[in-house]
Amino acid sequence: MESLKQLINKCEGLAFDLNYTRAKQWKSEGDGRVLVGYMPIYFPREIIHAMNGLAVGILGGGDKKQIIRGDAYYQSYICHMPRGIIELALDGHFDQFDGFLFPSICDVIRNLSGMFRVLRKGKFVKYMDFPQNFQKHIGGEFFKYELMDIVDKISKINKVKFSPEKLNEGIQLFNKNRALINAVYGLRKKSPWKISADEVYSIIRAGYVIPVEEHNEILKKAIELLGSMDGEPMDKIRVMIIGAFCEQPPLSLIKTIEQAGCYIIEDDFLLGSKWIQGDVEAGTSDPVGAIVDAYLNKSTFSSTVYDVDNPKEVRMIKLFNESKADGIIFAAPSFCDPALLDHPILQSSCHDNDIRYISFLFSENTGQFKVIKEQVGTFSDSIKLWEGETVNLK
Template identity: 45%
Template sequence: MTDAKENVERIVAEADALYHDLDFGAVKRFKEAHPEAKVIGCLPTYSPKEIIHAAGMLPVHLRGAGDQVEIIRGDAYFQSYICQLPRGIIELALSGRLASFDGFVFPAICDVIRNLSGIWQLLFPEKLARYLDIPQNFDAAVGGRFYARELRSILDDLERLSGAKVSDDDLRRSIAAYNHNRTSIEALMSLRAERPWLVPADEAYLVLRAGDTLLVEDHTRMVDEYVAAVLELDRPKRDHSRVVMSGAFCEQPPLGLIRTFERAGCYIVWDDMTISSRFIVGDVATEGDPLAALASAFVERAVESASVYACKRQKGSELCRTVRRSRAEGVIFAAPSFCDPALLDQPMLQAALDKEQIPWTAFKYAENLGQFQVIREQAGTFSDSIRLWGQ
């Protein structure tokens, strides 16, 4: 019991340190330990980190500058109606905090991130800046094949960067490592949905966010140890409502805001804040052509996301399913200000919830939001109302 408590504290402290370290000390330490290895920054939301890992590189998920770094240079590059995240990323770059990174991947998620890849090409022409054109066509024979070629071309770039070829077996080993990681994360997510009082939202968030920076094997170990340790804890169950949080898949809410929800009486039993590490549902095949396996896993088994066109599937009904699966009583839409994908999706999702009489509330944030009082009151009222609703 005491050991478990100490373990949890140690793990959360380690994750917390990684979260707060915007000088990327962990990246520098990685490079000291592996002088030849390269580090690739990946922007939201989803990148196939397997191929970066297979190239012997460390993929690091970049999520803006949070609420700790004051944006001085970044604001000069973006108009007031553009979200906060790219300002933070530019601030990190111009202040030298990304100096140890060797390249960057900008996935197709929205026009802002897409154009950030171009800004990178103009500002930092010496660094690899790869746009990842995620297919919006989900036919394996069309979009899947295009995506496999896209992955091959990124792998070519990585091989040029490292000067070493990546074998199919390297790729398969990496795929296996990420499969393992997803399984561990899924266990943590299930535990949250089942017994959220054991896994406070901020702890779960920090442990999952540690995967942004850690080598995947190390992160898997951390998640496994954390789950094992919290299961031994005797944490009190509170009279909280159970909510799903949606819309925060790119720019992240500040940690204080996540804590605010639980303090306001909401257990977050599912969220999309760390959706990037769960973007593929289930395992990616470790046999056959590994790039084809990654591509087909994406076109066939990617989660519903605002950054992916819902050609066949219905996002609204998928959200309703998530609510039911996690036994949530309501949905909190928390989207960054000026986030086109999240905000444009909301009316559709809300209509679907209304149809199934699932209550919801909505508000906007920015990663550097400093005041939570109003949101706390709103979330508290929402939580009270859905508990009354349930009775």
């Protein structure tokens, strides 16, 4: 039987394969299959699944792709991820992709969609305006129209007719996927010494580039293997990471945080995979409507979602308490307006609730971790040394 180590190695290989080998192989295994690349953070992959497609998460080049031409497309004060994506596009990594989706998360991703159009990448490029109005008959209706537009675009490519039954099947599979991911996180929260945060990260990220059916099998296997392990608890604090937003931290950064005396028991690294909190209603006669309802009513909090009626700081504190965390690490990508403009709001809430936190910036190709390690180590020590004491941060 495959060991947990072997499973993690396999997932890491899949997750960081910038040639998207498994996705392309899947496409070649059947007629009428399409690959649709989607940018962070969230897209209802069920829709693509129903159209005989595979939604492939595009998360940039990370620290695994040298940027040569990408820098000629972006000024120095723009975040790193889009230059990695352009580099991948120009180097032909997406050549077998049929379409690209750009969810409305920020101005940089929005304009990147325009660049893909100018570069004539894929058979379609769609900037996906997620509604910021959460009433079913206003924002919901518009969202449905946007989703059906994607269905039409794919149908024009592979001639597949939209079927509510097939979509309901997909909804069930992705419900299962989220439940399994939550189970992995649950185990990690309970016994974080059994598997490291970077290993969990690789397992979850693998799901961005392979069929959901295969990812569900991987998750089931991981849960089974973790259940039979004991492991040795270490003297570390429990932290929540906030702010990873769309640009992903390098794996070494996640390792560094844990090596510096923390267990990461909650994070928003791959937020899209657990965006919907709970299940999308399955088996309805209007499955697109069910996806819309889930987005309107079950979305997690995020820098990209207008939150005036549902304040993100309240939701963050609730999550913090439920996770039994000791502190929060705010780690945002450099030059990320949405994530960074949330920090004063979230940090002020930490003050009000006597929650200890630190903050630093990263980029997807950060290669020096010494300063971060010292900062996190000091944070961990300070919590361990003064554990149980009330800290007046006001």
